[in-house]
Amino acid sequence: MADVDFSQDWITLLGRLDRQVSSGRPSPDTAALSEMMSSYQVPGVSIAVGHMDGRIWATGYGVTGGETSTPVTTDTAFAACSVSKHVAAFGALLLVQNGVLDLDTDIDEYLTSWHLRDRAGRRPAVTVRQLLAHTAGLSDTWYRGYPAGHAPSLRQVLDGSGATTTPPVRSTLLPGSRFRYSGSHYSVLQQLMVDATGTPFEELMRALVLEPVAMVDSSFDQHFPHQRPPQLVARGHHGGGTAIPGGWREQPETAAAGLWSTPTDLLRLDVEIARAASGDSKLLDRDLATEMWTPQIPGGSYGLGTEVDDRAGRRRFGHTGQNVGYTCFSYVWPDSRIAVAAMTNSEDGWELLASLRAAADRRYTTGIAAAPIADVAGRYLLRDDYPIDITVTDGQLTFSAPAQQPVLLLAGPDGRYLHPGLDLEVRFLQANDQPCILELRQEGVTQTARPSTLPDQFSQRQQG
Template sequence: MADDEWERVLDQLDRQVTSGRLSPDVATLAELMAGYRVPGVSIAVGDVTGRVWAAGYGSTGAEAPVTADTAFPACSISKHVTAFGALRLADSGVLELDADVAEYLASWQLRGVTVRQLLAHTAGLSDTWYRGYAQDCDAPSLLQVLEGSGPASTPPVRPALLPGSRFRYSGSHYSVLQQVMVDATGSSFDELMRTLVLEPVAMAGSSFDQRFPHRHPVARGHHGGGATIAGGWRTQPELAAAGLWSTPTDLLLLELEIARAVAGDSKLLSHDLATQMVTQQVPGGFGLGTEVDDSAGRRRFGHTGQNVGYTCFSFAWPDRGTAVAAMTNSEDGWEVLASIRAAADRLYATAVPAAPLSDVTGRYVLRDDYPIDIAVVGERLTFSAAGQPPVVLVAHPEGHHVHPGLDLEIRFLPTGVELRQEGRSQTAARSGG
């Protein structure tokens, strides 16, 4: 990772990111920020050797420039950080992932779901997104959030689906997990996370303490269109779900520690639990507190986040030992972040070796009524879908093939063929006929 590599990357971002391939329509980061009215962006890139590049762009919204040390709300990346702390408690025997949470809860009651299900968003609890509380308003305690009482603006946390039956992302799972961790240890959550995660990982610019932004330089949040959040930011009593303040540099330090743990080289988390953390717990779902992309050639893990006034992401590409994190102080930051993440994918996604042509020919079935035929003409593959005339595929240096006239990538897997269109993947199984 050259020191100026990402400076060049940020001068050539793709406006059209759905295909995953760089298009001729490029823009600088400053142009994208202006177009989407994003006041400030902070980015950090690092690898397992310890090298880190970090920079800030634009304004905090308080007549100060964003720097690499400016803190932002980590939004739902808080869940990812919390999950690392919960797994450290499991490593030490304080928590058992498959135990009923009723074994740990003392100040609030819930039965029939496990710690693992809370981590993986499969416990079936009520669907909740936490919008935070204005600074001039009373914020509820965690118990009031769980009960839906007092000044809480969200409904009570209740079972809504069969536990373990499906994935449903909801902040309520992590509010319960926060109470589990507090009751199991007898420690306040912000202090617990400081000792379990923030200090051991050297996340010196991070805190779950909601007084943090009053004592440190932070970015002020903005609604879509550029209006500043009243008071600059909102208080998030749902700490585990959305309450962390952090920097991109701190977040990528955690991603790299998880990557080391997966490789069996971490003193903080065991290889077994780290592997479970980055393994999908149900098809199409999350790992344990982790967004996981296992599609061919694009393996990465991490988390995205959005609070009122802010957006962010933090991801690691473990096969390259590299992580990238970016944070904005705008609800309209998603398009800017999508361009940054697409650039990171192009740099760090794992290449997949091409399969021998003789091994991939034949018929594949996407649906009962949608066959795909792969044949060899000369030394090149042809592709024909649902009765369309065959076309000659273009081989890509990274091992996949590209349709010459469509936004379509084809990757051959042991079980079939993966079709990637506009950033989404489908798998067609090899026909048995």
């Protein structure tokens, strides 16, 4: 990738975006970015692409919206929505690294101004790790924001009091038992970080993350867009192009959804995390960066403040976001050392962003050859209680899943195999002399089963 001209590369990609991305395969239904913006009535889009060596290409399309509408530029600030969680998590891990917090300590050790309770008023045992990973089982909440000047305090949000439009933050599921994405986890994290340091959250994040990472056009301060020149702030829009009254909403839940930023700044953070995971960051150590990218529930797709896709050859990490009036994503493809971030000022930006992400996936995922048929026999674990056994006889593969009759897989193109009676596609992939892995694709969703240490009766491969 070192010799790639990002501008020419992306001008070509943006001229033929795939409208049909759910299958994961290219389709002939393509459109230019400008056509998709018109179709979905998205006023403005900003995009940045960068390499871990420091090269960045960024551009803007469309307009900021509002009475002072001007062209979107690389300096135009957008609401970063739930990508705020990704940035807040980086800050929390820096506090862990500095010994201020511990990932597996009860949050009551740090909270002083407010305490989490369940519906019966008891204090559950919840850890910092569980807040970061959305596994603490807190209230299922999406924050819609408030008109300027009418936002409650974070404490009111936690209590569900005052002008708050969301229920009190409570423990409602067994902590640590499962993943449930909810902004309430990051509201508690925000209060915890403030209590543990004695510093307002906006100031803390500026000192911990924004300044060290050179995120010069970013802030968690809800006054930030008011203090910025009007032409450098994108106004939010509902679906269909209706403008948000006042231009945007305030988010007292700043760790969950309150960051203002640009794609270039978001990209800088993801590049820093990628460098840290490679041991090349002066800010975060390798082990903690790796924790960000490690699913915290076996078979899950969320690490510590990070959405995780760790399929072989297609690894991608980062976060998506949607606030009232805005949509965005920021991802890094570590095997290609590339990061891409994109932001829109429309709730209808999702389809457009999905096409952008699909283009980046196809451009930056690394190819992995199908494993030779002689190497694929054995047992694979989809999860600990779901083994899959593959045998090879006379060049044919037999697939055995728990409680199901064994079936012969049908050979398809490109090293793929099809189940004869189900919507199930199987691939065996191998890279860098590692044991091959088994991928199962059903209804557009890909799952990975990894090889198990097999008892003798499964370890002997039958080959014709």
